[in-house]
Amino acid sequence: MTLTKIEPQNLRTPGPTPIPEDIVDEMSLPMINHRGPEFKELIEATTNGLKQVFMTTNDLYILTSSGTGALEAAVVNTLSPGDKVIAATAGSFGDRFVQIAEGYGADVIRMDFEWGDAIDPEAIRAELHKDPEIKAVLVTHNETSTGVTHDLESIARIVKGEFNKLLLVDAVSSLGCIPLPVDGWNCDLVATGSQKGFMIPPGLAFISISARGWEAYEDAKIPRFYFDLMAAERSLSRGQTPWTPNVALLYGLRLGLDHILGEGLENVYERHAEVAAYCRAGVKALGLELLANDESRASNTVTGIKMPADIDGGRFMSMMREDEGVVLAGGQGKLTGHCFRIGHLGWVTKDDITEVMEALERVLPKVGFKG
Amino acid sequence: MTLTKIEPQNLRTPGPTPIPEDIVDEMSLPMINHRGPEFKELIEATTNGLKQVFMTTNDLYILTSSGTGALEAAVVNTLSPGDKVIAATAGSFGDRFVQIAEGYGADVIRMDFEWGDAIDPEAIRAELHKDPEIKAVLVTHNETSTGVTHDLESIARIVKGEFNKLLLVDAVSSLGCIPLPVDGWNCDLVATGSQKGFMIPPGLAFISISARGWEAYEDAKIPRFYFDLMAAERSLSRGQTPWTPNVALLYGLRLGLDHILGEGLENVYERHAEVAAYCRAGVKALGLELLANDESRASNTVTGIKMPADIDGGRFMSMMREDEGVVLAGGQGKLTGHCFRIGHLGWVTKDDITEVMEALERVLPKVGFKG
Known part of the structure; x- marks a missing residue:
């Protein structure tokens, strides 16, 4: 059975995560x-x-x-x-x-x-x-x-x-x-x-x-x-x-x-905190809105973002995956279709998130996001 | 944490099995x-x-x-x-x-x-x-x-x-x-x-x-x-x-x-049957006794063998593993200590079993098996 070849991608689901x-x-x-x-x-x-x-x-x-x-x-x-x-x-x-x-x-x-x-x-x-x-x-x-x-x-x-x-x-x-x-x-x-x-x-x-x-x-x-x-x-x-x-x-x-x-637990926590803060800042700078109502309780492993009302969420997610190689997670349960999520846990650095932000910057306008 | 290096071995447990x-x-x-x-x-x-x-x-x-x-x-x-x-x-x-x-x-x-x-x-x-x-x-x-x-x-x-x-x-x-x-x-x-x-x-x-x-x-x-x-x-x-x-x-x-x-289910079954028959013949030729009371019902995936009464089973299994690189399975439940088993399923050929038989031939006399 021949399946579509699995290409390297910037996998930003909150698990599975990329493996070193x-x-x-x-x-x-x-x-x-x-x-x-x-x-x-x-x-x-x-x-x-x-x-x-x-x-x-x-x-x-x-x-x-x-x-x-x-x-x-x-x-x-x-x-x-x-x-x-x-x-x-x-x-x-x-x-x-x-x-x-x-x-x-x-x-x-x-x-x-x-x-x-x-x-x-x-x-x-x-x-x-x-x-x-x-x-x-x-x-x-x-x-x-x-x-x-x-x-x-x-x-x-x-x-x-x-x-x-x-x-x-x-x-x-x-x-x-x-x-x-x-x-x-x-x-x-x-x-x-x-x-x-x-x-x-x-x-x-x-x-x-x-x-x-x-x-x-x-x-x-x-x-x-x-x-x-x-x-x-x-x-x-x-x-x-x-x-x-x-x-x-x-x-x-x-x-x-x-x-x-080896990295040290405290350093691992600090890295997650830094990457997450960087991700939230980037998301907000793009004019997107966090799902977390109180940002001080926003997660350091996954950022939930409200799907802008004026865009086709399915098309947005597909374009991020197919055109940009960035795999985001969709909404779950009653949030299905109403949000997307960026995972940043495990083997992750700020560079991975920079790639996501650059891709968002290119794709969002194409799907009609006014920001 | 540094552990003992895992060396290639002839893994003859009835699962896990070697992976191609x-x-x-x-x-x-x-x-x-x-x-x-x-x-x-x-x-x-x-x-x-x-x-x-x-x-x-x-x-x-x-x-x-x-x-x-x-x-x-x-x-x-x-x-x-x-x-x-x-x-x-x-x-x-x-x-x-x-x-x-x-x-x-x-x-x-x-x-x-x-x-x-x-x-x-x-x-x-x-x-x-x-x-x-x-x-x-x-x-x-x-x-x-x-x-x-x-x-x-x-x-x-x-x-x-x-x-x-x-x-x-x-x-x-x-x-x-x-x-x-x-x-x-x-x-x-x-x-x-x-x-x-x-x-x-x-x-x-x-x-x-x-x-x-x-x-x-x-x-x-x-x-x-x-x-x-x-x-x-x-x-x-x-x-x-x-x-x-x-x-x-x-x-x-x-x-x-x-x-x-790709091999074809019938061919896979036939290979297992041939390897198993070859294993049983080898075991019996060495003077060992099958656990299966009726050989016509002996398994084509694993051969159970009575541990000879005159040998130290633990020493025998260790020598097979350490000196010969052949990993056998021990007994389970009330058979613990009273048998050993040779797995021959999945990715297996007669050559794998020949290696086991040659190792048995060398090790059994060393642990006092009279045959």
């Missing part, structure tokens, strides 16, 4: 026995490296799945049908966490915030005050669909410090790019994916679980098998995974972690 | 937007190619998970807690299918056969006769832990032809290597993994579902999210997957399918 050449090469290493000594070294080294990036001494597991699989793991390993939980959402990924919890029978108190807004920590405090039976709070750190980073630090202080509830965090598009000190903020379950900050393809997910999370596991009655973290723990203690893992991505992950820790 | 050089290269293509037009071509082409290898016109989905994820998908998409099902097992992977069904609350009638034996289709017929309330039969096509291929054709004739029950098949280590005409045998759900016959790394799973399977879906009450096949269906109709997929492995899969379909 040396990581591509590393993933070409020969396959190995996933029950053998080389694999034991590999899984132990990557798990330990991930703990450094998560800034945690909690247990941490590598799952062969998309990031969504790790979100499911957070829910099914800690909750029982009927458990009362708060899930705060201000976008597609907040909604997904709600759907997972509801799908597995939790009694979800859904707290909706405007898409483009940040979740209000005070509202969560008020809800927790109202109902002492709430067992857990589910929250997205960085809402990829709008480009807003929620104030997880304040939320965690309330959920953990004031109420001592279980805190489940979707960190898929934040971890390794935006500060998230898992132990510092006392987050119980934190889930992320490989195709974001880690500079490798999609296909692995990572999840950390605190001692308090393990306590919840003991009582949790939602059935689970593939995503059972105790199965992962038993296998990891022998240097293995319970099911055949994605060995090639683990090769890449090892090197990706080397790059992140 | 051109597939390794193909997996190095640049990342793309998984919601874009290149991805649509890719997922449609690979899904269609897989249907040819499955010999089915049923719906088929590519999941980002290990093969075990697809087994879980088969169960959670078709059953409800309390459903009475038969699960026949004669090894570790048969046991795993039992555990999944039990874990999700099915009322499992477990039929145990001796490890090394094939499942007796007549016993399944007798059980189905006894209890008309049985909804489904779960069966492993090729038991990787013992190297026995069960008589799925006869089992399917009974389960489908005589009793018209739902048939769930674990085809993880058979599909694409051993004939399994999914439509010809009328199998409802058939699950397999990428790291076996398809010559790519682990990390993707494939599952087909019949119209009858979709009917069962309508009534199935086990909760599901990540492995929900209706979510996969809705996304595939737009050329997408519900969750971010493993793009790199899909590149490799496209080429792997080209190789399989």
Whole structure:
């Protein structure tokens, strides 16, 4: 079967992200026995490296799945049908966490915030005050669909410090790019994916679980098998995974972690912050409007931009891709057709964003944008 | 982090399997937007190619998970807690299918056969006769832990032809290597993994579902999210997957399918049969004993061999790996320490097995095997 040749492009989706050449090469290493000594070294080294990036001494597991699989793991390993939980959402990924919890029978108190807004920590405090039976709070750190980073630090202080509830965090598009000190903020379950900050393809997910999370596991009655973290723990203690893992991505992950820790976490965060500020400034200079209602909460991994009302969004996205080689992400959920997004996470520099801005400058007038 | 260099080796585990050089290269293509037009071509082409290898016109989905994820998908998409099902097992992977069904609350009638034996289709017929309330039969096509291929054709004739029950098949280590005409045998759900016959790394799973399977879906009450096949269906109709997929492995899969379909399914089966017969003959010539009690049911993808009682199995496996560069698989479950296995599936020729035999000839005497 012959498909259209895949050309190099400026891939600006908020995952998958471009992969550095040396990581591509590393993933070409020969396959190995996933029950053998080389694999034991590999899984132990990557798990330990991930703990450094998560800034945690909690247990941490590598799952062969998309990031969504790790979100499911957070829910099914800690909750029982009927458990009362708060899930705060201000976008597609907040909604997904709600759907997972509801799908597995939790009694979800859904707290909706405007898409483009940040979740209000005070509202969560008020809800927790109202109902002492709430067992857990589910929250997205960085809402990829709008480009807003929620104030997880304040939320965690309330959920953990004031109420001592279980805190489940979707960190898929934040971890390794935006500060998230898992132990510092006392987050119980934190889930992320490989195709974001880690500079490798999609296909692995990572999840950390605190001692308090393990306590919840003991009582949790939602059935689970593939995503059972105790199965992962038993296998990891022998240097293995319970099911055949994605060995090639683990090769890449090892090197990706080397790059992140070599650059230094603080420097990685700073680079993301600089590139993102540069992107927002460029977007505004073009006369475009951010989706984030409060720019101080705009995301350092993805910039969400309102689709100008006077242009054909589909034609604009196609021209950016076909004429300029710049691949933007469209809107999700109720934002479909109403926004576009520029990803700037993982292996990214200001130069990548300069290219995007130059392309926007050429394409926008052609599709009738008045600015 | 510096790990031991991974050297080329004769990897004879029954998955992961060696990857041909051109597939390794193909997996190095640049990342793309998984919601874009290149991805649509890719997922449609690979899904269609897989249907040819499955010999089915049923719906088929590519999941980002290990093969075990697809087994879980088969169960959670078709059953409800309390459903009475038969699960026949004669090894570790048969046991795993039992555990999944039990874990999700099915009322499992477990039929145990001796490890090394094939499942007796007549016993399944007798059980189905006894209890008309049985909804489904779960069966492993090729038991990787013992190297026995069960008589799925006869089992399917009974389960489908005589009793018209739902048939769930674990085809993880058979599909694409051993004939399994999914439509010809009328199998409802058939699950397999990428790291076996398809010559790519682990990390993707494939599952087909019949119209009858979709009917069962309508009534199935086990909760599901990540492995929900209706979510996969809705996304595939737009050329997408519900969750971010493993793009790199899909590149490799496209080429792997080209190789399989280019060689011709019948030729692929014949090659596996020849290599396996050659392996069994070699093993017996060395004075070793097969795990399969009936050689006519010995697997064409993996040969299970009893660990000779007079040797130190651990030392033997290490010497094969370290001195000879031949990586064998050990025993699983209750066979741990009591057997070793030679994988011969996917990208394999007689030459690979000749190397194994020559290495066995050198190593066995050194560990005190009298033959």
